[in-house]
Amino acid sequence: DAGITQSPRYKITETGRQVTLMCHQTWSHSYMFWYRQDLGHGLRLIYYSAAADITDKGEVPDGYVVSRSKTENFPLTLESATRSQTSVYFCASTRDSNTEAFFGQGTRLTVV
Amino acid sequence: AQKVTQAQTEISVVEKEDVTLDCVYETRDTTYYLFWYKQPPSGELVFLIRRNSFDEQNEISGRYSWNFQKSTSSFNFTITASQVVDSAVYFCALSGVGTYKYIFGTGTRLKVLA
Numbered sequence: 705d706a707g708i709t710q711s712p713r714y715k716i717t718e719t720g721r722q723v724t725l726m727c728h729q730t731w732s733h734s735y736m737f738w739y740r741q742d743l744g745h746g747l748r749l750i751y752y753s754a755a756a757d758i759t760d761k762g763e764v765p766d767g768y769v770v771s772r773s774k775t776e777n778f779p780l781t782l783e784s785a786t787r788s789q790t791s792v793y794f795c796a797s798t799r800d801s802n803t804e805a806f807f808g809q810g811t812r813l814t815v816v
Numbered sequence: 817a818q819k820v821t822q823a824q825t826e827i828s829v830v831e832k833e834d835v836t837l838d839c840v841y842e843t844r845d846t847t848y849y850l851f852w853y854k855q856p857p858s859g860e861l862v863f864l865i866r867r868n869s870f871d872e873q874n875e876i877s878g879r880y881s882w883n884f885q886k887s888t889s890s891f892n893f894t895i896t897a898s899q900v901v902d903s904a905v906y907f908c909a910l911s912g913v914g915t916y917k918y919i920f921g922t923g924t925r926l927k928v929l930a
Contacts, residue, residue: 737918746822747907754916762917790854794861801916802849802868805909807861 706714707731710808717785717815725780725811727795735798736778737805738762738770740791746754747794753778785815818843820910822921829898830929837924838892839908845869847913850884850891855905855923864906867891896929 708729717723739747749762751770757769767789768782779799782789795808819842829835852864867884875882879896895902908921
């Protein structure tokens with residue numbers, strides 16, 4: 705189906721483990737974003753990308769790594785998960801940098 | 817630097833009341849875009865409106881209206897005759913030409929009581 709999908713929807717992992725959150729969009733949108741949503745902080749930008757092989761740090765990039773080898777995929781990796789990374793993660797894409805963003809359903813990550 | 821401030825953390829109103837959600841932004845870009853999104857209890861994020869920095873006309877869509885004022889760097893959102901289905905978290909967002917960052921505020925949780 706067309707759209708933007710995230711996987712997994714729910715994930716529980718242990719402190720120190722590496723975990724990758726997947727994001728896939730079918731529109732060939734150039735721009736993709738990763739946000740984390742925490743109570744009291746709204747949506748904070750982790751990383752963003754203007755095209756394949758072009759990524760930039762957002763507001764809270766520490767502890768995260770991204771890659772974008774293909775336009776449609778934008779995986780987010782937590783190299784060594786910490787409890788402070790327990791959050792809901794949203795992936796989004798836009799056709800242009802200033803148009804409506806389309807969001808995935810979110811991934812609820814719990815680090816124990 | 818870009819910044820979006822939504823000072824109202826939570827607002828409660830009784831059904832049929834009007835309510836205004838405030839959004840104040842900061843940017844050095846001369847061309848920029850402002851957005852509002854709704855996040856209902858189900859969790860998905862729904863786009864409501866986009867406005868560019870050169871268009872200060874107010875916009876009305878049904879019970880929703882938006883007031884953009886560059887002089888005060890504000891882009892406020894008013895819901896007229898609120899309904900229980902309007903209960904959600906509302907986010908204001910900002911994107912600047914050239915930076916392509918897409919920054920959100922902390923959100924305002926609106927509770928509409930029957």
